[in-house]
Amino acid sequence: xxxxxxxxxxxxxxxxxxxxxxxxxxxxxxxxxxxxxxxxxxxxxxxxxxxxxxxxxxxxxxxxxxxxxxxxxxxxxxxxxxxxxxxxxxxxxxxxxxxxxxxxxxxxxxxxxxxxxxxxxxxxxxxxxxxxxxxxxxxxxxxxxxxxxxxxxxxxxxxxxxxxxxxxxxxxxxxxxxxxxxxxxxxxxxxxxxxxxxxxxxxxxxxxxxxxxxxxxxxxxxxxxxxxxxxxxxxxxxxxxxxxxxxxxxxxxxxxxxxxxxxxxxxxxxxxxxxxxxxxxxxxxxxxxxxxxxxxxxxxxxxxxxxxxxxxxxxxxxxxxxxxxxxxxxxxxxxxxxxxxxxxxxxxxxx
Amino acid sequence: xxxxxxxxxxxxxxxxxxxxxxxxxxxxxxxxxxxxxxxxxxxxxxxxxxxxxxxxxxxxxxxxxxxxxxxxxxxxxxxxxxxxxxxxxxxxxxxxxxxxxxxxxxxxxxxxxxxxxxxxxxxxxxxxxxxxxxxxxxxxxxxxxxxxxxxxxxxxxxxxxxxxxxxxxxxxxxxxxxxxxxxxxxxxxxxxxxxxxxxxxxxxxxxxxxxxxxxxxxxxxxxxxxxxxxxxxxxxxxxxxxxxxxxxxxxxxxxxxxxxxxxxxxxxxxxxxxxxxxxxxxxxxxxxxxxxxxxxxxxxxxxxxxxxxxxxxxxxxxxxxxxxxxxxxxxxxxxxxxxxxxxxxxxxxxxxxxxxxxxxxxxxxxxxxxxxxxxxxxxxxxxxxxxxxxxxxxxxxxxxxxxxxxxxxxxxxxxxxxxxxxxxxxxxxxxxxxxxxxxxxxxxxxxxxxxxxxxxxxxxxxxxxxxxxxxxxxxxxxxxxxxxxxxxxxxxxxxxxxxxxxxxxxxxxxxxxxxxxx
Numbered sequence: 110x111x112x113x114x115x116x117x118x119x120x121x122x123x124x125x126x127x128x129x130x131x132x133x134x135x136x137x138x139x140x141x142x143x144x145x146x147x148x149x150x151x152x153x154x155x156x157x158x159x160x161x162x163x164x165x166x167x168x169x170x171x172x173x174x175x176x177x178x179x180x181x182x183x184x185x186x187x188x189x190x191x192x193x194x195x196x197x198x199x200x201x202x203x204x205x206x207x208x209x210x211x212x213x214x215x216x217x218x219x220x221x222x223x224x225x226x227x228x229x230x231x232x233x234x235x236x237x238x239x240x241x242x243x244x245x246x247x248x249x250x251x252x253x254x255x256x257x258x259x260x261x262x263x264x265x266x267x268x269x270x271x272x273x274x275x276x277x278x279x280x281x282x283x284x285x286x287x288x289x290x291x292x293x294x295x296x297x298x299x300x301x302x303x304x305x306x307x308x309x310x311x312x313x314x315x316x317x318x319x320x321x322x323x324x325x326x327x328x329x330x331x332x333x334x335x336x337x338x339x340x341x342x343x344x345x346x347x348x349x350x351x352x353x354x355x356x357x358x359x360x361x362x363x364x365x366x367x368x369x370x371x372x373x374x375x376x377x378x379x380x381x382x383x384x385x386x387x388x389x390x391x392x393x394x395x396x397x398x399x400x401x402x403x404x405x406x407x408x409x410x411x412x413x414x415x416x417x418x419x420x421x422x423x424x425x426x427x428x429x430x431x432x433x434x435x436x437x438x439x440x441x442x443x444x445x446x447x448x449x450x451x452x453x454x455x456x457x458x459x460x
Numbered sequence: 461x462x463x464x465x466x467x468x469x470x471x472x473x474x475x476x477x478x479x480x481x482x483x484x485x486x487x488x489x490x491x492x493x494x495x496x497x498x499x500x501x502x503x504x505x506x507x508x509x510x511x512x513x514x515x516x517x518x519x520x521x522x523x524x525x526x527x528x529x530x531x532x533x534x535x536x537x538x539x540x541x542x543x544x545x546x547x548x549x550x551x552x553x554x555x556x557x558x559x560x561x562x563x564x565x566x567x568x569x570x571x572x573x574x575x576x577x578x579x580x581x582x583x584x585x586x587x588x589x590x591x592x593x594x595x596x597x598x599x600x601x602x603x604x605x606x607x608x609x610x611x612x613x614x615x616x617x618x619x620x621x622x623x624x625x626x627x628x629x630x631x632x633x634x635x636x637x638x639x640x641x642x643x644x645x646x647x648x649x650x651x652x653x654x655x656x657x658x659x660x661x662x663x664x665x666x667x668x669x670x671x672x673x674x675x676x677x678x679x680x681x682x683x684x685x686x687x688x689x690x691x692x693x694x695x696x697x698x699x700x701x702x703x704x705x706x707x708x709x710x711x712x713x714x715x716x717x718x719x720x721x722x723x724x725x726x727x728x729x730x731x732x733x734x735x736x737x738x739x740x741x742x743x744x745x746x747x748x749x750x751x752x753x754x755x756x757x758x759x760x761x762x763x764x765x766x767x768x769x770x771x772x773x774x775x776x777x778x779x780x781x782x783x784x785x786x787x788x789x790x791x792x793x794x795x796x797x798x799x800x801x802x803x804x805x806x807x808x809x810x811x812x813x814x815x816x817x818x819x820x821x822x823x824x825x826x827x828x829x830x831x832x833x834x835x836x837x838x839x840x841x842x843x844x845x846x847x848x849x850x851x852x853x854x855x856x857x858x859x860x861x862x863x864x865x866x867x868x869x870x871x872x873x874x875x876x877x878x879x880x881x882x883x884x885x886x887x888x889x890x891x892x893x894x895x896x897x898x899x900x901x902x903x904x905x906x907x908x909x910x911x912x913x914x915x916x917x918x919x920x921x922x923x924x925x926x927x928x929x930x931x932x933x934x935x936x937x938x939x940x941x942x943x944x945x946x947x948x949x950x951x952x953x954x955x956x957x958x959x960x961x962x963x964x965x966x967x968x969x970x971x972x973x974x975x976x977x978x
Contacts, residue, residue, distance in 0.1 A: 375495045387608075
């Protein structure tokens with residue numbers, strides 16, 4: 110089926126319920142890396158411009174060609190759409206202000222197509238993701254980096270508060286709305302109280318940012334331990350990215366001898382742990398050496414080493430290690446990032 | 461007289477190299493495959509993001525993903541180049557990584573040392589001390605890191621600081637008691653300092669040993685060094701027969717058990733095992749087979765046929781056995797640079813240079829680098845004194861000899877050599893009577909200890925010195941020289957030939973002088 114035959118690709122010019130007019134088809138929007146098959150548009154209502162994500166159900170035919178049953182594919186697609194919509198509504202209801210949520214959800218029928226019904230979700234249009242903003246030239250940027258880090262830590266904490274693990278926190282999923290940073294793309298997240306299409310997967314995010322236990326296939330079978338430990342790592346990795354522009358997973362790999370790295374090693378995780386710890390410590394040291402101010406260096410490298418510790422059982426704040434249900438609580442990290450941000454902002458620390 | 465290195469027995473003692481080098485050699489490879497192959501990302505979305513919006517952020521994102529997947533291609537290089545073109549906007553880590561991807565810049569921690577001359581030069585500078593200081597300063601980031609302590613131990617051993625080396629390796633073993641690299645490094649270090657029991661016990665008692673061919677190989681070697689039969693021979697044979705391990709993983713084990721079987725007189729079994737070891741050997745097992753083969757002639761062995769990295773020991777043995785002394789010295793130099801605390805390459809190189817080539821300057825140089833990591837070793841001290849005395853640098857020879865109290869040396873051959881070398885130094889200093897007395901003392905001691913080889917060597921050395929100062933030799937001494945049965949030993953054969961040749965030359969000169977006189 111070509112795009113010309115596909116309703117989701119032909120929404121330009123249509124008017125939706127609520128007075129939205131579809132004004133521009135866009136290739137891709139930051140933070141919407143295609144959790145499922147989707148087509149993106151800019152929409153306008155008065156002076157307000159938003160972003161629409163249309164679900165392209167006709168894509169099932171392409172997948173069906175690979176041998177999977179049509180019914181199963183349709184079910185998966187519907188579940189994915191429903192999951193992102195319902196989860197987003199839940200976030201909205203619970204006032205998760207550091208998470209990008211759906212403003213409106215609906216369906217539009219486009220007559221003349223084999224599959225005329227196109228479900229959609231409407232989001233605020235971001236200025237871009239943090240990759241666009243990040244720079245290592247300006248010292249003033251440290252204030253913004255700490256503020257943004259704090260915002261996403263709050264966002265993750267908010268998600269954890271409603272038993273949701275994001276699983277896919279990475280630079281392209283942190284969106285900028287003027288001065289605010291928010292976590293986007295909750296479509297790949299996992300929710301303890303809501304059935305998702307990815308419930309059977311150990312990890313639903315981008316493997317390029319995954320923690321080592323996932324890459325070595327040695328994750329915990331307990332849902333909360335596995336997923337919240339992963340989010341902890343991803344938050345630490347984001348802090349690393351803010352300050353050096355490289356992910357923690359990449360740093361780990363760069364310090365691991367090839368033969369012991371996840372892309373080569375076929376032995377057990379247990380046998381590689383000591384070498385992984387060595388690589389982690391070298392990575393933390395490399396990260397710390399880029400920060401000039403001693404207080405900031407000490408604080409941030411400690412934060413990163415607690416959040417990104419390569420073994421999930423030792424990850425997180427040590428004072429929370431004894432907590433049965435909240436071992437990976439982000440509360441203390443949120444507070445520390447907030448304090449650090451304020452110290453730098455009010456020049457209590459001269460960066 | 462120079463100390464003859466202990467060439468009687470060689471065991472498959474593990475090497476102690478840096479972690480990086482040991483990993484590269486494959487000695488820390490997994491014993492068994494339990495994980496599915498890693499499925500790499502195609503990085504398409506990262507390429508797209510970078511091509512649509514070239515920024516430091518998207519470049520860093522792409523490079524990160526490329527590193528994670530170990531994928532390097534022209535698009536990744538473009539991103540790296542973008543970072544280097546925008547250095548002011550980039551972080552220092554991004555720049556380092558970009559340079560590494562493009563293979564430019566200098567990220568080397570230290571220059572490569574390729575010759576012992578460079579090593580000698582560098583040993584005068586605080587290079588290794590600086591490295592030690594640097595590692596120590598990283599302590600706050602490397603809490604409970606066994607490899608850090610292990611590396612410290614290795615560095616201390618290179619500069620001969622025994623106590624610090626042992627202290628650090630003990631911390632390492634405490635932190636990673638079952639780690640193959642740490643265990644083998646511990647065992648090697650302890651045996652280097654003479655603590656064979658400790659080296660053996662750590663392996664013998666470890667729970668990981670029974671299931672790990674690399675640890676088994678070392679345990680069996682150390683048991684044999686203690687004249688004990690390892691309790692793990694059966695487990696080792698089972699591992700070899702199981703076909704569950706790669707030929708490379710069991711190579712050291714097969715050569716270790718093969719050596720024991722040979723000692724026990726089971727030549728056929730030994731040959732079988734050594735054949736297994738040769739399927740995919742490492743430098744250690746290859747050196748072991750070369751060493752055995754020189755005596756047993758099991759195989760028609762050509763060391764260069766094996767694609768083994770850092771096989772300098774085997775090459776040294778091969779050229780040594782082929783009496784290619786210059787090549788043996790070259791290979792021993794590479795061997796020592798690879799393992800700068802090892803004593804055996806020093807002993808081989810010294811013997812080849814000093815004894816067979818009379819190249820005393822080279823021999824002295826090897827001893828000097830050997831003394832960096834073995835500052836009080838009586839054998840190396842004896843050897844440097846011997847070569848200095850042979851070079852008529854007797855003041856320096858005595859300076860070295862004075863470092864040792866001969867009466868406290870427990871090893872009989874070394875004691876004999878030190879007595880004889882002192883004799884040589886006196887001869888060369890113009891005190892032949894004192895020199896002769898010391899040579900005779902050495903011979904008497906060798907006789908008492910029933911060490912005929914050392915007796916004959918001292919005798920031949922004495923004869924050589926007598927000839928050199930008197931241009932003559934007493935009839936009694938000459939008869940004793942003639943009685944030496946040199947056939948069994950290459951060194952005796954060589955030295956006896958030299959002495960006899962010198963006597964014949966003198967006889968000819970005398971005869972000629974007599975005729976002219978008439």
